[in-house]
Amino acid sequence: MHDVAEEFLARGLKAIDASLQRDVDKQRLSPDEKGTIIERIRTTTNKEGLRDAFIVVEAATEDLAVKTEIFKSLDTRVRPDAILASNTSSISITKLGGVTRRADRVIGMHFMNPVPVMKLVEIIRAAATSDQTYEEVRSLTERLGKIPLECQDSPGFVSNRVLMPMINEAIFALYEGVASRESIDGIMKLGMNHPMGPLALADFIGLDVCLAIMNVLHDGFSDSKYRPCPLLKRYVDAGWLGRKSGRGFYEY
Numbered sequence: 001m002h003d004v005a006e007e008f009l010a011r012g013l014k015a016i017d018a019s020l021q022r023d024v025d026k027q028r029l030s031p032d033e034k035g036t037i038i039e040r041i042r043t044t045t046n047k048e049g050l051r052d053a054f055i056v057v058e059a060a061t062e063d064l065a066v067k068t069e070i071f072k073s074l075d076t077r078v079r080p081d082a083i084l085a086s087n088t089s090s091i092s093i094t095k096l097g098g099v100t101r102r103a104d105r106v107i108g109m110h111f112m113n114p115v116p117v118m119k120l121v122e123i124i125r126a127a128a129t130s131d132q133t134y135e136e137v138r139s140l141t142e143r144l145g146k147i148p149l150e151c152q153d154s155p156g157f158v159s160n161r162v163l164m165p166m167i168n169e170a171i172f173a174l175y176e177g178v179a180s181r182e183s184i185d186g187i188m189k190l191g192m193n194h195p196m197g198p199l200a201l202a203d204f205i206g207l208d209v210c211l212a213i214m215n216v217l218h219d220g221f222s223d224s225k226y227r228p229c230p231l232l233k234r235y236v237d238a239g240w241l242g243r244k245s246g247r248g249f250y251e252y
């Protein structure tokens with residue numbers, strides 16, 4: 001696991017530990033198994049530590065410039081036959097492949113949040129992704145106990161092209177005073193059988209991530225139907241990013 005500073009690695013490990021501990025508490029995992037899993041994770045702030053990896057799954061901030069820099073630098077550091085995958089929610093995999101000299105080995109591997117419980121991995125094939133790369137990633141996903149579903153590289157892929165406009169529309173309903181946050185979420189939970197209302201889900205995903213995805217859809221399709229709600233922008237400007245900052249549409 002690579003990050004830019006030790007404090008972020010420590011935060012990541014703490015989150016993994018807490019997630020595994022929940023499995024131990026529910027007796028789905030023994031304390032020994034948990035220890036073995038934690039021991040397998042090595043951390044580094046230096047990309048040289050990834051040199052021997054056969055696959056790297058990038059999951060950094062949802063920002064094209066950040067990811068472009070990461071893909072360029074991974075390309076020169078990891079073995080030439082390694083697969084470079086991105087967990088991006090919306091950024092073009094074809095663009096990321098294009099900054100490397102191994103576009104055939106670049107692919108999208110979009111895990112769903114919360115990863116330990118969600119089965120789906122959306123596998124995104126970019127313009128130059130080879131069949132062999134796709135096959136290797138499909139098979140790895142199954143070995144992880146997940147279900148891979150394939151789609152082509154297009155803004156928001158399938159998951160966020162459908163989900164995010166729904167969340168954005170719920171934010172518009174709140175913005176226009178159509179209903180309270182509790183009513184909007186309650187109507188979608190009870191009426192549509194969604195496990196979580198769209199505003200609570202936005203807080204869970206992170207409002208900055210939601211805004212970044214709406215901007216990708218808006219730019220990618222040049223269609224005003226994807227314009228992000230002004231209220232979403234205002235919350236992000238205020239630093240109200242959802243659960244991770246203690247406040248979003250709800251307080252935590």
Ligand SMILES: NC(=O)c1ccc[n+]([C@@H]2O[C@H](COP(=O)([O-])OP(=O)(O)OC[C@H]3O[C@@H](n4cnc5c(N)ncnc54)[C@H](O)[C@@H]3O)[C@@H](O)[C@H]2O)c1
Nearest residue numbers: 002003004008059060061062087088089111113205206209
């Ligand atoms: N939040 C979700 O529900 C969700 C779901 C599926 C996919 N994703 C995708 O996963 C990725 C990460 O999302 P997040 O919500 O964890 O974002 P986040 O901004 O909360 O965390 C990003 C992490 O990346 C690190 N980082 C930033 N620049 C880096 C660099 N140059 N090298 C190495 N590490 C770097 C940060 O320090 C931080 O630890 C995004 O692409 C997002 O679209 C998020």
